[in-house]
Amino acid sequence: MKLAVVGGGSTYSPELADGLARRSKDLGLEEIALTDIDAERLRVVGGFVGRMLRKLSPEVRVTLESSTEAAIDGADFVVTQIRVGGQEARKKDEQLGARFGVIGQETTGVGGFSKAMRTIPELLKIARIIEERAPGAVLINFTNPVSIVTQALLNHSSVNSIGLCNIPIGLKMDVAKILGVDPARVKLDSVGLNHLSFVRRALLDGKDVLPGLLEDAGAMREGKPANIPELDYPAEFITALGMIPSDYLRYFFLQRETVDDQSKKEKTRAEEVMAIEQDLLSHYADEKNEEKPASLSKRGGAFYSHAAIEVIEAIAKNTGDELVVDVINGTTVPELPPDAAIEVPCIVDARGARAIAQPPLEPSIRGVIQHVKAYEELTVRSSVNQSRRDAILALAAHPLVPSVEVAIGVVDEIGGSLGLS
Amino acid sequence: MKLAVVGGGSTYSPELADGLARRSKDLGLEEIALTDIDAERLRVVGGFVGRMLRKLSPEVRVTLESSTEAAIDGADFVVTQIRVGGQEARKKDEQLGARFGVIGQETTGVGGFSKAMRTIPELLKIARIIEERAPGAVLINFTNPVSIVTQALLNHSSVNSIGLCNIPIGLKMDVAKILGVDPARVKLDSVGLNHLSFVRRALLDGKDVLPGLLEDAGAMREGKPANIPELDYPAEFITALGMIPSDYLRYFFLQRETVDDQSKKEKTRAEEVMAIEQDLLSHYADEKNEEKPASLSKRGGAFYSHAAIEVIEAIAKNTGDELVVDVINGTTVPELPPDAAIEVPCIVDARGARAIAQPPLEPSIRGVIQHVKAYEELTVRSSVNQSRRDAILALAAHPLVPSVEVAIGVVDEIGGSLGLS
């Protein structure tokens, strides 16, 4: 088995490599091919990954490829974790949001839009390479905004693509910790889109324990991803809802507070991450180091490696495990279009990921999911068609954009560099 | 034919009565029964209506009834134009919005929610009376928020109910005026919800002339309803959209500007209307007057009478005219639930109103319509169940409510008087 990592120079790569190394025999892993457009980071991170693997799992070959084609050629799995434009671009997105008085986060609002527009064309290029060089490969897309990027892949390429995020597994780990049980005994019935999902049942050994958990809604506050603000839903809202909303739903249900909070922050999240990354890269560059640093956990990707390996294992070993991933909708959630990317529990085996039947969306969650999906669909269309018109309509259709003047203003700023016309 | 007007003391009644009088022979109208819980206004307005009819159409009997049952008994048509709590309640709704920094308008946002919650129980009581006293009657509901109230009627009574608003006909008149043609040659293909609809084709003698109209988007700025702020969409948005959005969509597409504007207004719309109504009532009270005053047009109900009479005539005379009204969805707009009230062109004849097939909703308009419909569904549910929980979820599901803290705060303020628990 060959696994290719596009964006292999990411500071996350050692996390993934560490996880793969520990399961390599079981998975039959023979080669990890890393590629990155930043040759220096590929050298530094790739070198560190090579040392890790030599120690943990010497039978696995680590190859560093300057060409994406070479990395992907003949791969069984391709993991994409690129960040087009790097943290500098992220910083600009966050500032863009602040300047317009709206959310500039990298996965939603105008920040997410800007990132999606930069990213979709690159992912579709990678998909074209997979179609040619590794037509049977599974593409595991970690690149944010996962929901939009995965929908672009599902609708505009023939690659067997699965979107993946560490939030569902992180939430499961949190619930297991609160319950004080082995995570293997816990399953979460969640529904929605990536970063816009709701847990409707929390199962311990197959029995729903969510009502008890929600009685102490405060109990859910641990283990939040590090890259979103520290806000809390009022307990009565959670009780009324009867579900656990994804932390990212705070951008919607506590929009006002989140925007206020963003305006008070002195540093963007991008700037915080840049500092963390400098530390990590120093660690990786030191030829003496061959174990992942403790500080990696600050980077925000808890369980990232775990999530990836769960999917790879389910496919490679044809297990049929139930995992929460991003797939094509079909009629699973009939309140959304058939070609939408959705995030629901799926059966994952050698066939790929197949969604499990869902009960209807409650109206309390239906509207916001549908609204954001319409925005996502328009964003994909705008990117594929390089259309300024669709870009304006996409932002105007976003529930967090409070005026079409903002939509037009944002497109005026970023549309030129995106080549929209 | 007997027509009952519930809320007959409304200052609009003379407008309706004037229209009916002019078509009474054609319609076979024999009796107009007015009822109102405000005995003094019923006396003043009803007295004036009686004088009007005696002059214009003396064969029609005008009866003033203190009992709703008596007014409805045996009616063929029931028109509802009540305002529960009067302009005082409206003023409170508008102030409620201002206090929370959100839209307090009477048909949307927290103001619309408050009005809907006060109004639904009263309309359902009227429906019960119709079920008993006039089971074959058609209920024409003008009471705002028309979309929510009509959905409550369609889902929770067996009465043949049609929601009606003067916006669609007003927009058609505007378009005819811009084109310089007889309105009878114009038809608008609009789709959506009441106060949340989009014109996708504007037909002159059956040929679509919308693209030409949108080239000069400014041309559409005339004839706006008097009760919404004077804001303008940027021309590029309208061109990108390729449709005419209802003026009320400014609350969504220009939310920020509308809230700012609201905060700067010294008087609420309710206070403006109260002053206008005083003038009108003085006119009506003067026994010498038997014609509707010119100032009635300031009240905001342009074409109100025209719209009502179009529907009544289509049913009474079984014409099959194409009119834009609010009806049950079924599968006409499959992106919305089957039991939703929608506002689309319908064929109206003795069978009632049947929707005409619609093309799919474009994603540029789909999200906001779906989002608001989810809120509307929860509002109906909250009212019918007198549920505080559903009230919180309804407001949390409204795209113009920027925080669940606002949702809970509003329910804290008004939930008690509504009897929620």
Place this chain on the structure above:
Amino acid sequence: MKLAVVGGGSTYSPELADGLARRSKDLGLEEIALTDIDAERLRVVGGFVGRMLRKLSPEVRVTLESSTEAAIDGADFVVTQIRVGGQEARKKDEQLGARFGVIGQETTGVGGFSKAMRTIPELLKIARIIEERAPGAVLINFTNPVSIVTQALLNHSSVNSIGLCNIPIGLKMDVAKILGVDPARVKLDSVGLNHLSFVRRALLDGKDVLPGLLEDAGAMREGKPANIPELDYPAEFITALGMIPSDYLRYFFLQRETVDDQSKKEKTRAEEVMAIEQDLLSHYADEKNEEKPASLSKRGGAFYSHAAIEVIEAIAKNTGDELVVDVINGTTVPELPPDAAIEVPCIVDARGARAIAQPPLEPSIRGVIQHVKAYEELTVRSSVNQSRRDAILALAAHPLVPSVEVAIGVVDEIGGSLGLS
């Protein structure tokens, strides 16, 4: 206005021409262009039509064109009434059914399949000509099997196509006759496919009188089309159903009896028609004759001209009349695919025909309609792809084909001449 008739040598043409002549001034009709691949019949029938028009409506020009392109060029309406292979082919279809012990009728069963496969390519050729020579024209397709042929046109050309049959109007005339009222006061709410439709409400001045009509189910037996056998549904079935099924549904609900009856007939319907046509052609050929012969009514096309002119008038004069025609489904009947051709009441005006919302299909009628539609879809696919595989699947999917051996046997017989592979 120019109207082209493809298959203008049909013995029906004088019926159509007679109707057009009587409304020509009202419609603004300037030219009727007839074309036919049978030059002799075009000469005979066209000559007669010319004499009729000269007498009835001399301002209308009648042109006989040997080229379909020339006939269609610049037309506003194109009426198609071709019979590929003529009555000889029909005879073979009927004998084919008899040989396999199944229905060989020209619109359903193996006979209908054979006719559809011969006909679809010709209609699509005509559609291509319209796309080039008369892109704004409306195609009114009378060619059987109307349901399948119209679906092919709707799915495989951009022409504004409407399927039309004289059955709905004939049934309405029957009902009016039974009720003893002017047909203008009657409307039938029917749903389904062409030749597979059910009347769910019969409205007299907008009030449903169907329950009373069904009490005497025998009353419905008049006015049946001349080209289907004289069978009767048992009264209890009609009462249980609570609807009037199209006469052609006898092939399904009385399949056994119809097959028995077919096996006892000495002459095919084709042979009967050939004799009638000889008489008609003799009449037409006689230069003294300039009025349509009484015997034309035996040909089976009662109200054929009436039906066509209703549609032409509704479009040309933008009336918005409610007419039962064959159009694209969309979500009108959600139990059928969106791209299905369905036969339901539509609003017909300058925009074309738009379906009116329908209540859900009752299970008593749902299954057979869905089953036949699947067959129809496969037939269109088989014709467009010239696919033997799809042809076998189409017949295997037909509820009146009792064995896949029959399906394969029929395809063995006719597949070669159709060019299937």
Place this chain on the structure above:
Amino acid sequence: MKLAVVGGGSTYSPELADGLARRSKDLGLEEIALTDIDAERLRVVGGFVGRMLRKLSPEVRVTLESSTEAAIDGADFVVTQIRVGGQEARKKDEQLGARFGVIGQETTGVGGFSKAMRTIPELLKIARIIEERAPGAVLINFTNPVSIVTQALLNHSSVNSIGLCNIPIGLKMDVAKILGVDPARVKLDSVGLNHLSFVRRALLDGKDVLPGLLEDAGAMREGKPANIPELDYPAEFITALGMIPSDYLRYFFLQRETVDDQSKKEKTRAEEVMAIEQDLLSHYADEKNEEKPASLSKRGGAFYSHAAIEVIEAIAKNTGDELVVDVINGTTVPELPPDAAIEVPCIVDARGARAIAQPPLEPSIRGVIQHVKAYEELTVRSSVNQSRRDAILALAAHPLVPSVEVAIGVVDEIGGSLGLS
């Protein structure tokens, strides 16, 4: 864990008991409670089951209960395998079919209808007892016609009901045998209704090997259930279809041949089974016997025990195994109503069975599935409402009933004893 078997006197019971005994420790099985209205058979079969268990798994208690309530009280699983009216009733159903010249088989056609009508009320009674005495229990329904009976349970009781049949597992075993591999490596992607399903992919270690299998369609002829006639599909049909149809689909795709064949048989299947059962009961009655007899395999229930234990184990041990069972549709197969029972691969765990997403139904299989489902829905309705009208409509809606005269004739014969009015 307690497992109750209603219809415990069935000659199948030893098969089930044998399987349970071999897994009892793993499952934590403590008690098997058998109940039957036939006290003598309960004594004979129950006695034999007791001896089997004492030998194989002495820690499991076998209780024989004359009262269904007592057997079900506190059960975790209830297995229903009743045959209302016994083989005598089956014989009458088969003769009924023969008399009308139509299929009289016990799961489809008029035979299946008759059996469904006798059976639904009894299963709903059992469901009521479960609701009261064992509200958390899972009902595994083996009672034919499984599709209709399970739909009645799903729509008219709150019991967690799963329909189960040995056909899917039998087909999987056949495919494994043909491939020469361990059945654990094989999964079949099938879709449809019980006894009306189609295998669209056959997966060996997750890779589709169906195309190869179909090349030699003859290879699929082994392992057919013993209770349907020995007919073969023509190879070209199977190749064209590209799927494996359930053997029971021969009643539809080879209807003519199957009816012919039925008319030639001297004995009904019921009579054959009666003879087999006499043998089995003699074996069971002999107190020396404590192992299941070889002749049990002739009874037609191959893998019956295997199928049951797979489901019980998946639920009891919360495994999430992928099994083909009968569940509520929801939107899994959007071409069927949401409340339909469908047979598809499901994830089975402590939550019950949840369907896995399905691609759209191909038109080659869609029509017949939809048609039969409409019949099934009407049959459930007729039984629940004891309605003669719905019974006629049900049979008239069955694609194998060639005339409404047959529908009425059958209802005339059996309606009285069923209490229809």
